[in-house]
Amino acid sequence: MSKIPFFTKQITSPFTIPSGIVTTATTIIQRIFDTMPEVGVMTTKSVGLAPRAGYREPVISQYAPGCFVNAVGLTNPGAEQLAAQLATLRVPEDRFLLTSIFGGSVEEFVEVAKIMAPVSDGLELNLSCPHAKGYGMAMGQDPELVREITAAVKAAVNIPVIPKLTPNTPNIAEIARAAVAGGADGLCAINTVGPGYTSAHGHPVLSNGVGGMSGKGVLPIGLKCVREVAEAVDCPIIGCGGVSSADDVRAYQDAGASVVGIGSSLVGLTTEEMGQYFKTLEADLAHGSNNAESQIRYDVDMQFRPVTLVSNERVCDDICILTFDRKINLKAGEFVFLWIPGLGEKPFSALTDDPFSLAVIDVGVFTHDLMSLQPGTEAYVRGPHGIAVDPPEGAKIITVSGGTGLAAVYQVARDFPNTEIFTGARTAERLYFIEECKKIAPVHIATDDGSEGHHGFVTELLRDYLQGLGEEERSKLMFYNCGPAPMVHAAIAVEREFCGDARIHSAIDYLTKCGVGLCGACAAPDGRRLCVDGPFMDASATTKCV
Ligand SMILES: Cc1cc2nc3c(=O)[nH]c(=O)nc-3n(C[C@H](O)[C@H](O)[C@H](O)COP(=O)(O)OP(=O)(O)OC[C@H]3O[C@@H](n4cnc5c(N)ncnc54)[C@H](O)[C@@H]3O)c2cc1C
Numbered sequence: 398m399s400k401i402p403f404f405t406k407q408i409t410s411p412f413t414i415p416s417g418i419v420t421t422a423t424t425i426i427q428r429i430f431d432t433m434p435e436v437g438v439m440t441t442k443s444v445g446l447a448p449r450a451g452y453r454e455p456v457i458s459q460y461a462p463g464c465f466v467n468a469v470g471l472t473n474p475g476a477e478q479l480a481a482q483l484a485t486l487r488v489p490e491d492r493f494l495l496t497s498i499f500g501g502s503v504e505e506f507v508e509v510a511k512i513m514a515p516v517s518d519g520l521e522l523n524l525s526c527p528h529a530k531g532y533g534m535a536m537g538q539d540p541e542l543v544r545e546i547t548a549a550v551k552a553a554v555n556i557p558v559i560p561k562l563t564p565n566t567p568n569i570a571e572i573a574r575a576a577v578a579g580g581a582d583g584l585c586a587i588n589t590v591g592p593g594y595t596s597a598h599g600h601p602v603l604s605n606g607v608g609g610m611s612g613k614g615v616l617p618i619g620l621k622c623v624r625e626v627a628e629a630v631d632c633p634i635i636g637c638g639g640v641s642s643a644d645d646v647r648a649y650q651d652a653g654a655s656v657v658g659i660g661s662s663l664v665g666l667t668t669e670e671m672g673q674y675f676k677t678l679e680a681d682l683a684h685g686s687n688n689a690e691s692q693i694r695y696d697v698d699m700q701f702r703p704v705t706l707v708s709n710e711r712v713c714d715d716i717c718i719l720t721f722d723r724k725i726n727l728k729a730g731e732f733v734f735l736w737i738p739g740l741g742e743k744p745f746s747a748l749t750d751d752p753f754s755l756a757v758i759d760v761g762v763f764t765h766d767l768m769s770l771q772p773g774t775e776a777y778v779r780g781p782h783g784i785a786v787d788p789p790e791g792a793k794i795i796t797v798s799g800g801t802g803l804a805a806v807y808q809v810a811r812d813f814p815n816t817e818i819f820t821g822a823r824t825a826e827r828l829y830f831i832e833e834c835k836k837i838a839p840v841h842i843a844t845d846d847g848s849e850g851h852h853g854f855v856t857e858l859l860r861d862y863l864q865g866l867g868e869e870e871r872s873k874l875m876f877y878n879c880g881p882a883p884m885v886h887a888a889i890a891v892e893r894e895f896c897g898d899a900r901i902h903s904a905i906d907y908l909t910k911c912g913v914g915l916c917g918a919c920a921a922p923d924g925r926r927l928c929v930d931g932p933f934m935d936a937s938a939t940t941k942c943v
């Protein structure tokens with residue numbers, strides 16, 4: 398791999414993943430540093446001075462294959478916290494860590510820049526985010542403000558500063574010249590286009606109503622902008638917007654980009670597939686071929702299908718079972734999103750697929766409203782998402798669940814022979830669906846207060862059972878754990894006494910937002926993403942990589 402000069406470093410490749418896509422968590426960044434040398438520039442999610450939760454889901458909507466609008470709302474942990482996280486990264490010598498920053502004023506940009514500079518190789522200035530109210534748009538469209546922000550940040554730090562330009566301006570060349578007049582070392586173009594609006598079944602999809610457009614449809618706009626910028630100024634340009642193939646990369650290079658970002662096209666790719674995609678892209682550039690695009694997941698489907706609630710049975714104060722009027726197509730291990738317009742969308746395992754039913758525990762805004770959802774309510778489902786479980790033939794399958802985790806494993810027990818169900822609850826009144834489980838597999842119950850089954854933790858019951866197994870059965874063990882994180886960790890500890898990590902699969906419900914791998918919210922401690930690499934991931938996923 399020959400090295401390419403990029404400001405202060407010699408980098409491995411001319412590719413980056415643009416800000417806010419996939420590489421939004423430190424663990425994901427470290428995994429890509431460690432396993433994907435083809436990504437030469439690592440761009441972080443834009444960070445501001447104060448933490449921001451961002452908008453509630455839906456935050457990403459698909460309007461055609463490979464085409465998206467998003468309104469994430471600049472979710473970020475705040476500069477101080479992100480700086481502490483980035484400080485723990487092992488950044489390879491031949492990779493460039495580009496931290497994207499934003500601010501509500503010139504002073505705020507400078508303050509964030511000063512905090513982030515010591516842990517970054519360069520700063521990208523997000524002047525152009527079209528949807529976060531009060532930020533971005535107005536700044537990126539005003540040449541004098543762009544010059545002022547760039548000059549102020551340049552005066553405050555001594556690393557390269559790369560303003561990122563919005564395409565939503567009649568004269569991007571003028572903005573580029575202003576940024577360079579302010580001292581910009583390089584430029585990035587483009588941020589998202591629009592905003593645009595999507596609706597489904599008569600309702601706006603994004604909780605923010607409108608969002609920035611990205612993906613295949615914005616390619617011609619990105620190319621036009623980069624060409625105009627390259628004609629106006631003489632500095633390195635990071636080009637992005639709609640890139641999916643090596644031909645697109647070459648088109649950006651012809652337009653004047655030296656580094657090219659591939660963002661929305663990574664939709665649906667597992668971490669392993671993403672590594673393979675970048676390898677192919679690099680080989681395409683080396684050999685003049687155009688093979689990488691065949692790996693893009695144009696089949697990812699985020700469309701919503703209607704379902705009507707038939708019954709809402711309360712199990713206890715904070716758990717209910719919702720049964721809908723139809724079957725959904727979903728294999729054991731996969732998950733869906735339930736969308737209620739006006740309320741939002743959240744991911745769930747289907748307790749059963751036919752009819753579609755959910756076991757829900759009340760933990761927040763959405764799930765609280767589900768507790769009293771009235772029969773007859775029309776809701777919408779997208780998916781299935783995630784990877785179905787695939788135990789080897791002849792496996793001795795053990796499912797371990799707590800809370801609503803039973804929903805994720807019931808279909809495993811139903812669809813694969815030779816399964817034992819272990820389930821735990823605080824009290825007997827919190828148990829549900831037990832009779833149905835008994836019809837398909839032996840059921841082992843534990844309650845903390847002893848009101849049903851074993852008095853104590855389900856993991857104690859599990860250890861006793863496993864100790865009673867012969868060598869032959871132990872060699873075929875395959876575990877599927879789902880429930881509260883402490884229960885899953887305790888189960889993994891017991892299971893590791895009997896087999897290796899490759900036979901232990903756990904679904905811990907890390908906060909999952911887009912479900913298609915783009916937003917990176919569901920990062921596991923090892924840098925994989927639950928929504929595309931899971932939800933069931935082998936036990937090494939729980940081991941921190943930074
Ligand atoms: C693949 C998958 C399958 C799931 N299956 C089920 C299921 O079958 N039944 C079920 O009841 N739930 C399930 N969940 C969890 C469910 O999606 C969350 O409980 C739900 O998103 C919470 O939304 P809310 O609006 O009620 O909470 P919010 O108002 O968004 O949040 C309330 C509080 O809970 C925290 N929180 C929110 N989501 C999570 C999370 N995922 N993990 C930890 N803390 C969180 C927030 O930080 C906040 O403090 C699943 C999650 C995933 C990823």
Ligand SMILES: Cc1cc2nc3c(=O)[nH]c(=O)nc-3n(C[C@H](O)[C@H](O)[C@H](O)COP(=O)(O)O)c2cc1C
Nearest residue numbers: 415416417443467523587588611612638639660661
């Ligand atoms: C989910 C999502 C989040 C994004 N977040 C940011 C962000 O925080 N800062 C930023 O400058 N651009 C952000 N962008 C814009 C991208 O960095 C990129 O400029 C744009 O998506 C065009 O590239 P693409 O078509 O390859 O996705 C985001 C885009 C998406 C899809």
